[in-house]
Amino acid sequence: MxxxxxxxxxxxxxxxxxxxxxxxxxxxxxxxxxxxxxxxxxxxxxxxxxxxxxxxxxxxxxxxxxxxxxxxxxxxxxxxxxxVGRPLRTLVLVSTAAHCLNDLLFRQRAGQLPVQIPLVLSNHGSLRDLAGFYDVPFESLPVTDAASKAAFEQRVIDAVDEHDIELVVLARYMQIISPELCDRLAGRLINIHHSFLPGFKGANPYKQAHARGVKLIGATAHFVTSDLDEGPIIEQNVVRVDHTRTPAELVAIGQDEESRTLTQAVKWFAEDRVLLDGARTIIFR
Amino acid sequence: MxxxxxxxxxxxxxxxxxxxxxxxxxxxxxxxxxxxxxxxxxxxxxxxxxxxxxxxxxxxxxxxxxxxxxxxxxxxxxxxxxxVGRPLRTLVLVSTAAHCLNDLLFRQRAGQLPVQIPLVLSNHGSLRDLAGFYDVPFESLPVTDAASKAAFEQRVIDAVDEHDIELVVLARYMQIISPELCDRLAGRLINIHHSFLPGFKGANPYKQAHARGVKLIGATAHFVTSDLDEGPIIEQNVVRVDHTRTPAELVAIGQDEESRTLTQAVKWFAEDRVLLDGARTIIFR
Amino acid sequence: MxxxxxxxxxxxxxxxxxxxxxxxxxxxxxxxxxxxxxxxxxxxxxxxxxxxxxxxxxxxxxxxxxxxxxxxxxxxxxxxxxxVGRPLRTLVLVSTAAHCLNDLLFRQRAGQLPVQIPLVLSNHGSLRDLAGFYDVPFESLPVTDAASKAAFEQRVIDAVDEHDIELVVLARYMQIISPELCDRLAGRLINIHHSFLPGFKGANPYKQAHARGVKLIGATAHFVTSDLDEGPIIEQNVVRVDHTRTPAELVAIGQDEESRTLTQAVKWFAEDRVLLDGARTIIFR
Amino acid sequence: MxxxxxxxxxxxxxxxxxxxxxxxxxxxxxxxxxxxxxxxxxxxxxxxxxxxxxxxxxxxxxxxxxxxxxxxxxxxxxxxxxxVGRPLRTLVLVSTAAHCLNDLLFRQRAGQLPVQIPLVLSNHGSLRDLAGFYDVPFESLPVTDAASKAAFEQRVIDAVDEHDIELVVLARYMQIISPELCDRLAGRLINIHHSFLPGFKGANPYKQAHARGVKLIGATAHFVTSDLDEGPIIEQNVVRVDHTRTPAELVAIGQDEESRTLTQAVKWFAEDRVLLDGARTIIFR
Incomplete structure (x- = not known):
């Protein structure tokens, strides 16, 4: 036998x-x-x-x-x-944009992404139905001031403990994470930034990209450190645009790249293909 | 008839x-x-x-x-x-890197690039043979201090007049152009920068790219203004790289993108497809 | 006023x-x-x-x-x-694969795709919940023999009439459409084929691609004619693969290209950007 | 010490x-x-x-x-x-198209391609000057009938022996290689085909691509076998085109992809990164 x-x-x-x-x-x-x-x-x-x-x-x-x-x-x-193939216990943080969460949940259910998501946390309520469709618990806590922000971050910490979380994903979560939480989750906190870093750090990257007249826009998945948008890069993609595109159209065009870039980064991390070499990542594809 | x-x-x-x-x-x-x-x-x-x-x-x-x-x-x-199709009178400035000049001259002779190059100017002598192979006159003037730099730029101004030049191309010419010459050639001076702007402005962009661990490197063809690496962007391309690449390998990999990006920008300009809208370009492809 | x-x-x-x-x-x-x-x-x-x-x-x-x-x-x-922007009345046909339908419905609801989908028709029942989540009516009719196939196609014809349908989309609908229905829907029937046509026509294109050892796999959105996989091409995309990929992995990798290629083709069609010039399409992007 | x-x-x-x-x-x-x-x-x-x-x-x-x-x-x-890094003794066969030969010779001299080319053989004389510029011996023998074709192939065989050739590259050599020579050079004969194989095998692929209205055109570097355009694929690239492109423009656009695809394949082969697994290649990048 x-x-x-x-x-x-x-x-x-x-x-x-x-x-x-x-x-x-x-x-x-x-x-x-x-x-x-x-x-x-x-x-x-x-x-x-x-x-x-x-x-x-x-x-x-x-x-x-x-x-x-x-x-x-x-x-x-x-x-x-x-x-090999063990689903990674993953906590997802979102605000109002649905495309990244939709892609993660769709692929998880399709068996293409080895993660297990016990909870989605949000500072808004608008993505509750989407999480519900995929049978994933959803909690929302408004973040409006220092106190509510601290409460939100405490809820993240508690959820990480409760669910023995191995990875926290910022799937277009639009709040800056405190340095303390960055440190606590070092090496297991991944963000998607909606530009081709190091170009267009900070807020409104598509507006910046339009003003600068770039011919390609992109997205960057990276580990989060307390140095905003400077953490080690895991994956990047770009897409061609031209002068006819308004900032609003760039937002819509860029969403595809954001979703696939974040999902790819999460997949590699969940498959133990991402290692850290100082400020750079090794990706064993 | x-x-x-x-x-x-x-x-x-x-x-x-x-x-x-x-x-x-x-x-x-x-x-x-x-x-x-x-x-x-x-x-x-x-x-x-x-x-x-x-x-x-x-x-x-x-x-x-x-x-x-x-x-x-x-x-x-x-x-x-x-x-339509009239060759544009084009002056090319180079230093020691051959790949962009080689691409421009090869395509001009192959009938794929509507330019006519009466002169290549360089601050080094090493590309004389390459220009000679394509029967293009070549002059070199060393640039080592303020006086020789001024002399070089005066030679550019004289050559523009002598040959009724419509476009000046910096094909990896590694000296900063003075604000006066930038102004004089405004709208007809194109540079190739060896990064995906606005990332990695200034010197040694491939070294910067390696240190930052980006997953795509690129090249940007842009109009030159007195604001270094900030002029209106004409064309950009990127190519995927990974953690195994040394800065020296990035240089070699990036050359392809530099050549094709610069040649594309020159082609569009020569075909009257590039118009300026403030700090942005309209490209009528 | x-x-x-x-x-x-x-x-x-x-x-x-x-x-x-x-x-x-x-x-x-x-x-x-x-x-x-x-x-x-x-x-x-x-x-x-x-x-x-x-x-x-x-x-x-x-x-x-x-x-x-x-x-x-x-x-x-x-x-x-x-x-401009009027939603196109669109009927979607599916079998069991969810990714294309999910992308169409997600983008329609996100306001990125000017279509209005009154009905999803399938020869299986498995995508009923997905349609339901997006509040789109769903009907399934098994296709197992000539008679049930004819009944299914009659239901398509009736639905086109009932809902005044302007476009029928085969979103990985895995049955061959009869020549009669192809003719009836000529110029308003779009399919996604999971290869870079004209390579790998017919069944199991990813298996064919693996056997042939291609280095890029792709997807093609095209108008359907009675000549299988030979109708005018609307959009194509490819993605790089290597020797390590199994046929099953190619299927998963290719899904991204299928979704974005089909959605792009539908978007252009709905925006009146697709015109026919013999066997070729004009795309006014 | x-x-x-x-x-x-x-x-x-x-x-x-x-x-x-x-x-x-x-x-x-x-x-x-x-x-x-x-x-x-x-x-x-x-x-x-x-x-x-x-x-x-x-x-x-x-x-x-x-x-x-x-x-x-x-x-x-x-x-x-x-x-590691030992230059591979490489024989290059050409006809009249210069772009692939130009790229190989330029990169060899620039130190980016570990080959040593003792001879370029052609069925035309037009590329003699290009080879001469790079100090590479050049011979031309017209191929006009069966006898002259046999003589050309015999010269290839002799040159392979004389120079202890390890790789023969068809750099847009526009004659079909006899089955006997294919067999003799099996595993060390690389061709560049100007389409994205398996689409558009045989002659005039760009004309075929235009007629079919594809949205991407490409190039394929592959080992040559006696089965025309069916040998194991080493590398492929594509570039986006649209309905406005004439067949002649497709030819010009495709040349870039041909050059870079062939040069990449030769580079990998020269670095011992290409292994054969039946009809497929393993590429250890």
Whole structure:
């Protein structure tokens, strides 16, 4: 009788030294596994080595981790072991724009996005029905002043704890996140900015793009840090426009790029394909 | 016997009022012409009306202009009448990078770019052979200090006069143009910047792009004004890159986009397809 | 008191003769209108002249048509006068794939797509909830043999009559339309084919694409004729793929291109921007 | 004193079995090397395993090969060991179109393309000057009938032997290669076809594309087999066009895509990034 096979995804970072691949692949072999996908990168900027492996194995998690333990220790690895395809527990924050939330929920239900969304939080009530159609709980808390903003952020923190959240997505959530919350969620807070960063930071990027007369507009998915619109970039897309487009038309045209860019970034993150190398991201596509 | 037919391109700008198209097309009909291509744009930003017409006609230039005269006067038009396909007298400035010059000269000879280049000016001597291969005169004057820079710019001014130059192209010419020369050549001085403006203005944009970790790099062809890298944008292109690319590789990858973006901008300008609407360009593709 | 202003879109086709623009613009002026957008094309293939005008006017439809009548007669124009932004009465046919229907309905409700969908017809029941969420009536009739297929097509014909349908969209409807229905709906039946036509006609295009090892996959929106997958093309898009993608992954990747390509084609059609020139389309973007 | 370090690129193919990565990385470690770049692929279609490694090592070729020998034997690998960046000896065949040859020669001289071109062969004389400018020998032999075609192909065979040619590039060479020569050069003969294959095989693809009214045109670089335009695809690109473009304009527009697509394919091949998996290519970018 065939044993059940596990499909692991192993990611790790360490100093770039000889022998790492041999050591790690040795642990895979020792635990009866087979490498089905592998990507590596040596960063000339930081001297660090990044690797992502998918491994099919009959070993249990404990057995695989035991095989990995001496390698992890020898190379001082920061590592993570996950199951391929496991849905990531994801909290989504929105305001009034529906397109990004619609794309995330549609793809999640279609089985194209390995996330599990226990809650959508909003500072408005207008997207309640959309969440409801996809059977996702929805809460709204108005944000109108410092106190209500603090209450909203406290609700985010509580929800992260309650639902053991692994990723928070700002799907056109139009409030600035406090530095404290940015720090608390560092590396697991993704935003979609509606311009091709670093062009047009801040508010009203489409209005800025129209005034400047650019010929391509874009969208940028990035990790959020307390430095506004300066966090590490995960994905970017652009689309061609011309002089006939009004700022309002740019908004409509740009929504496509926003949705697909954010969804792509969330997908890669959920598949453990996004690693941080200083201010830059490694994307193991 | 069939009369020879002229193929005109008429461009004009005026305040946006009713009846313009009818009045202009009336002048075309009156002089025996037929409109073969037509584009128009009403700018909500400036309240101005822009039009580009191609007209086949048996009329002489004098006859056509006479038919246009009352229309031009009635609407207060700024206008220009050219012959479709006439090569534009173009001066090219370069430093050491060959790719943009190579593309311009190759396409000019291949009959794909309606320019006539009587001279290439450089602050280095290294592209002399390339110009020579295409039988284009080449002069180099070193720019090392304020005096030699002034001498170089005076040579540009003299060459513009000598050759009745209609367009000056900075094909990776790596010196900043003085405000005086910018003003003198306003509206007929095009630069290629090796980034997707307004991101990464100034020096070393590929190094900046690497540091910021962008996922697309680009090139921007724009009119030069005394405000560095802020002139009206004519064309932009981008290409996808990933974390594995070194700054040196970004330079090589970006060259393709630089060449095609600059050549495209020059082509549109030479075909009278580029009009200015404040800080923005109208491109009648 | 300001009179209400109408915003018309006029499209017409006729033999390519001198004076058309002047004559038409004369009718616009005579009825007190102003041209706000204008595109024209002379087809070298068929000798026909195509034009699309947007006109702001205080004239009624009757007044404008009266002004146009002599011009229409003189040039033998086939013409159409519509109101800018009027929602097009559109019938959507689907099977089980949700992504195209979801995109159409989402954008219609978001005000980005000028269609009004009175009914979704399907040969399956699985998309009933999706239509319901957007408050669009949904009917399903199984198609399992010749008789049920004929019944389904009769229901299409009846629905077209009942709802005065102007466009029928096959949004991944996976049944071949009979030649009779193709003829009956000629010029108002649009399909999305999940390949970059003319490559990979017929069934299972992603499987074909995988086997052939193409590096880009695509989608094509086209008018349906009785010649399968050979009707005039309206819009196409592609996306890059590589050797690692399974046929199943190509299906998922291609869905984005299918949705945006179909929605774009429907938008252009609803805005009267799509004209037919033999086997080719003119798109006045 | 530091020993000189070699930079190897190792590619191999074998049946997909557990332990390959560990075995190969063991040979790297045993010979004192370090893996600097690594890509692998398990083909579900053919059950074969493909890998490309870049290895920095102080070992000589002999020492590295000795370390690899038992691994190669155990897994029955087809393998190749090359030096990173070594210029590939490349023969280029052309007819009269200059753009692809110009791009190859320009980039080779600019140091962006690791090829060494000892000879350009043509069935016309018109590109002699272009080759001369880049100091590359050029020979022309007219091809007008079966006998002269056979003589041309014999010259290709002789040149391949004389110059120890590793790759033959058809840079818009407009003669069909005989099946015998296709077989003889199997896996090292690359063509650029001026359409997005599999659409528009055979002659005059731009004319076909115009007639069909496609909205994107493209270019395909592929290995040549005796089955015309059916060989494994290496790279493809497309560019957007519209109804206004004549077949002649499509030719000009398409040239850009042809040049960049062919140059990209040659670059990947020269860097040992192209492997064959049945009728498909693996591209280790």
């Amino acid at each position: 065939a044993l059940p096979r596990n499909h692991w995804v192993l990611t790790f970072v360490c100093a770039d030294l000889p022998g790492i691949v041999h050591a790690v692949s040795g642990a895979v072999v020792a635990s009866g596994g087979n490498i089905t996908e592998s990507q590596q990168f040596s960063s000339a900027d930081t001297g660090r080595f990044f690797m992502r492996l998918q491994v099919e194995s009959e070993a249990s998690r404990g057995e695989f981790e035991a095989a990995l333990a001496p390698v992890v220790e020898r190379y001082g690895m920061t590592w993570q072991l996950d199951v | 069939a009369l020879p037919r002229n193929h005109w391109v008429l461009t004009f700008v005026c305040a946006d009022l009713p009846g313009i198209v009818h009045a202009v097309s009336g002048a075309v009909v009156a002089s025996g012409g037929n409109i073969t291509e037509s584009q128009q744009f009403s700018s909500a930003d400036t309240g101005r009306f822009f039009m580009r017409l191609q007209v086949e006609s048996e009329a002489s230039r004098g006859e056509f202009e006479a038919a246009l005269a009352p229309v031009v006067e009635r609407y207060g038009m700024t206008w220009q009448l050219d012959v | 300001a009179l209400p202003r109408n915003h018309w879109v006029l499209t017409f086709v006729c033999a390519d003769l001198p004076g058309i623009v002047h004559a038409v613009s004369g009718a616009v002026v005579a009825s007190g209108g102003n041209i706000t957008e204008s595109q024209q094309f002379s087809s070298a293939d068929t000798g026909r002249f195509f034009m699309r005008l947007q006109v702001e006017s205080e004239a009624s439809r009757g007044e404008f048509e009266a002004a146009l009548a002599p011009v229409v007669e003189r040039y033998g124009m086939t013409w159409q006068l519509d109101v | 530091a020993l000189p370090r070699n930079h190897w690129v190792l590619t191999f193919v074998c049946a997909d079995l557990p332990g390959i990565v560990h075995a190969v990385s063991g040979a790297v470690v045993a010979s004192g090397g370090n893996i600097t770049e690594s890509q692998q692929f398990s083909s579900a279609d053919t059950g074969r395993f493909f890998m490309r490694l870049q290895v920095e090592s102080e070992a000589s070729r002999g020492e590295f090969e000795a370390a690899l020998a038992p691994v190669v034997e155990r897994y029955g690998m087809t393998w190749q060991l090359d030096v």
